[in-house]
Amino acid sequence: AGYYEARVQEDIKAMLTVTERTGMAKYEFPADQKYGTIIIGAGIAATAISEGAVAITAPNRCEGYAEGGYFCGTRTPYKVYFVAEFDTEAVESGTWKQDKLNCGATFAEGKNSGVYFTFDVNKNKNVQYKIGVSYVSVENARQNLKAENDGWDFTAIQKQAERKWNQYLGKIEVKGTNTNRLIQFYTHLYHSLIHPNVCSDVNGEYMGADFKVHQSRSKQYTSFSDWDTYRTQIQLLSMLDPEVASDAVVSLQSFAEQSGGSFPRWVLANIETGIMQGDPTAILVSNAYAFGARNYDPKPLFAIMRKGAEQPGAKSQDVETRPELKQYLEKGYCNASLQLEYTSADFAIGQFALHAIGDESVSKRYFDVARSWKNLYNPQTNWLQSRNGDGSWKPLSEDFRESTYKNYYWMVPYNLSELIQIMGGKAKAEERLDEFFTRLDAGYSDAWFAAGNEPSFHIPWVYNWAGYPYKTQKVVNRILNEEYSSQADGLPGNDDLGTMGAWYVFACIGLYPEIPGVGGFAINTPIFSNVKIHLKKGDIIMHGGSEKNIYISSMKLNGKAFNKAWIDWNLLSNGAVIDYKTSSKPNKSWGAHSLPPSYN
Incomplete structure (x- = not known):
């Protein structure tokens, strides 16, 4: 590099x-x-x-x-x-x-x-x-x-x-015998840290979102594909360099303040391109805070979040932050994939209100709005789908951006237990997931897992909520082996400013940030025998991962048995030692009975 x-x-x-x-x-x-x-x-x-x-x-x-x-x-x-x-x-x-x-x-x-x-x-x-x-x-x-x-x-x-x-790159040290895997890991770590980019000059000047020259004490950043990066990249950056991640958050705050008072979705230079959908920057900021990037005043950021989430027509430059917001707030539904993005954003805002601001009343209101994903559930089809303005159901496959209803069904990462319950329980979820993962290389319009497409990224870890962590361990290993290589065509899709790179890093170290605005990880088997992650306050040290013995037999955290398929960030952020015992045969009981958090 x-x-x-x-x-x-x-x-x-x-x-x-x-x-x-x-x-x-x-x-x-x-x-x-x-x-x-x-x-x-x-x-x-x-x-x-x-x-x-x-x-x-x-x-x-x-x-x-x-x-x-x-x-x-x-x-x-x-x-x-x-x-x-x-x-x-x-x-x-x-x-x-x-x-x-x-x-x-x-x-x-x-x-x-x-x-x-x-x-x-x-x-x-x-x-x-x-x-x-x-x-x-x-x-x-x-x-x-x-x-x-x-x-x-x-x-x-x-x-x-x-x-x-x-x-x-030395902030994460891994050891293994597979040279190609080491090349891939550090290439993806490199990709995950290329963006965002410094856009201020050595004298502190930068071109603002209002097309005026501004002065900044800290570095100003640009290149934010937030619909992508809120899922993986900002969490990794916040862990490894909370100061840079904090500066990135402040840069987004400045952009919002200069462009109309609301967050952008996809920033290139000093332009809000408006690409993709949802309110992803609210999630990104909440994720940064949850994973330790906190060198800023959260109050103005919270005000920006609330403006975009509560005021129909709020804009960044000439791009509306939340299209269909009026209907979403009044009727409790809008176009399906758009609404699922909004509910994730509202849950993340609720988390930010609770932990960064300390406002339980406002956080509860946002958590209540986030539950409106249930308004998309059609008991006749047993899927989430769009409604017309009068409440009637649209065709099952309508209104899903860059993916299908089978992918977006699982986009309630903060309330997976209830999602699983409403569809018929754990066995039904297992059956649906098993069928979904029969293909790993689906395109935008294909109803299977798409390794190269963001709406699919979190789904391998849903098995942890269904009580089948060993199936998460198996499918993540399959994805790493079948969809990635060291060849010129060794990526399953667009890296999207470090999003795919960070996905790969998290998958390899066995920790995935599943829930928006919540510091913690869904667990799978690390593929490296030794991992050391250098954090600001201490090192996370992992022993016993394996690329061949893909199943977790047992796990210890700081010398004590750990039998959960989820681990809170606060247990790791000051340093920790994790020891794994792995096997070629699944331990179907490990992590199956103590489910990860689900916010009902």
Whole structure:
């Protein structure tokens, strides 16, 4: 981590490294090549660019900006400013636009445009390039570059980046004999810690959600795919680095305050894209608090949560925080997957009200609203489904976002015991889950488990609530073995800003944060013989996990027998020792009679 190397056209070796706000490259040209040309595109990127401009300011320098075009179909008019330098002067430079080359020109603007620099590489085969970026201004990009990479020592910058990444990756130490599994684990841990990203400059300035320049004492963050990351990534980040997670929470608070007073769903740069549904940021903030990220005043965050949950029409920028909120509050139902997101958010807000604010009265009101998931239960079909405005039932498969009714049925993670009871009891739940897991690679419209899709992520651990923890242990192991590999196509879907990476990490260490706003984990078998998680207040040390002996025979917590398939975060947050005995045969009684918490 911190270094990337690839061969590009004409056998040119490209070596890349970074600092927090700058990038650096070293290009090594072939021995028989006399000239090397490097192209910089200000009006072209992997996603559509709506505008861009770049100026050559010296034989080895250029600067400019690019404006984001669209992201997942949403207009995203943010600007990224840059200043770039080479370590040697070009023998020729110019601009280009579309397919037209302008030798000697110094300015280009618009879509599909940029500049080029040609270097004499007859004797010196290496050309170095560095770039500073800013969301505020070219001058801030220049300051960022000067502060973080003022020289040309590529190796020093590379080692610095690797050292910082190793500090993060070293927060979880695992031991095992399967090299591929170790590669996968640390790759996924790396993925889970890439986002969110710092968007403030070295002088503390950042571009706010109101498109004004603001000053921040702490680092300001962006890139929040909260519908994804509230499920796994924020819990892991809060455990491993509560200070950064706290700064991320404060960044979301600032965004809300600058954009209309309500939380966004999916932030890119300083834009609320409005992608996905529900009120996921309320859950994310509650999860951060539950797992130890608390370096902020919770009261303004609570006010923002309540505005989005109680005021129909509340917006972040021009995106409504909770569509259909009026009907949801007045009638107790709305479109099915939307409502299940809202009830999880309301439960998480209730937890935040109780534990961060100490307001039992408000927390009770939110817990009561969260129970409205029951209004989606149709006894004729024995499934959760949408209603029409008059209360009649819609078709069973209607109104489920990016998944099916069989996936979303289990999206009551805070009240699984009652969900299981209402469907007919534990045996019925077991039967339904067994059928659901006959496939692990379902697509959005398939009614089986989808390893690459967030609405399915928590379902393997539902067996713990049904009284069959050994089946959780088996199916999680199956998913890790059948859906993940070290190959180029070794992921079952989009990582979604660390969400899948964090899922993999939790699955491998045998702890999964199932309940929104609640600090604790559903348990499965760790696949590593030894795990050490370095927390701020102590280490969690695990012994006895196994990739082959996939079932838990027994477990001890700090030397005492532990017979539950759930463990509270407060039992681990100051450090703990967990010892497992595992077997190739299931112990069907372990954890089966002391069920995890369910909030009825």
